[in-house]
Amino acid sequence: MSAKEIVIQLATALFSSFDPEAANALLDPGYIQHNPAVPTGAAAIVGFVPALEQSGFQADTHRVIAEGNLVVLHSTFSNAQIIGAETVIAFEVFRVADGKVVEHWDNLQPAVPADQTANGNSMTDGAVEVVDLEKTAENKALVSDFMADVLYGAAPQKITEYISTESYTQHNPMVGNGLEGLGKALAAMAEAGQPMAYSETHLVVAEGNFVFAASEGTLGEAPTAFFDLFRVEDGKIVEHWDTLSTIPAEMAHENGKF
Structure with missing residues (x-):
């Protein structure tokens, strides 16, 4: 198997x-x-x-x-x-x-119901079919570069090189669709004293048009795990799903969150 x-x-x-x-x-x-x-x-x-x-x-x-x-x-x-x-x-x-x-x-x-999200989407709906298997390495590199430049802050001005300016469907319940929705959400978090910061990505898994990354960082001052899934189409990120959770100080084992 x-x-x-x-x-x-x-x-x-x-x-x-x-x-x-x-x-x-x-x-x-x-x-x-x-x-x-x-x-x-x-x-x-x-x-x-x-x-x-x-x-x-x-x-x-x-x-x-x-x-x-x-x-x-x-x-x-x-x-x-x-x-x-x-x-x-x-x-x-x-x-x-x-x-x-x-x-x-x-x-x-x-879960946040779709009628209560900032984008009108549920946290799981959207495309499901794995396609473009021949582009797996290319798409994995694109998402890895996006994370380095945008999420880690190396060159945030390059965001339009990675995310589609025409169609970007968001499934994070707090973020609106499109680049405008993402920008507004990040600004609102910073203004509320809850900036989102990535510090290390531990796992990246890609198959065709989907690229998954498991990372840690902070949301405000809270240690946070960020699990993100991106869908790539024609060389741009067009859809995003995620889950966020606080990393507890004490766990039922000594393996850590990652």
Whole structure:
């Protein structure tokens, strides 16, 4: 099986069929966990499966992106009070080795309904099809350069070289569509004393027209994890999804958020 197939089977066992035996067969016993609230090791997550089933937990995966041994799932979790809110938007990253899932990162954010967002979009709607596989390396380089120049501040004036000035669909609930919406949101955050700053990107996963990045930084003074997904079309970023969460000082393991 490919890494993508292994991860899809694991997600099904954990979140849909609630099958601890099937999940355990796909997990390395030394599974490295980065979710701050879950202890490390396969036994901890497998042991959580019955509680998920009893809670009525539901998972709906919208996008799957894979590069090498890394697989990214973009999902909505419903009836998810057991993990913090009724509806949660999740980015999860799984690392596969020797046919087993050996490591997991995620970033969860309570969902904001589409009729309450600044852009009128939901946090998960939009394009889902992976295309332009031959442009994977090119698109990954574009997004990496965008992050260096714009998000890290090396050359923010170059933003129009990366983001389409004609069509830029935003799914962050606090940000309007288009470059104008992004500029207004960043200015408003700074004025409110909550500037957003990226300090390090730990993972970048690209497949065709989608490029995912997992980064850390600050929102205001709070240590924050930024998981971003970009869609590229004709050499420009045309769509963006993300989740943000505060990085807690104490975790259920010693692996860190990243």
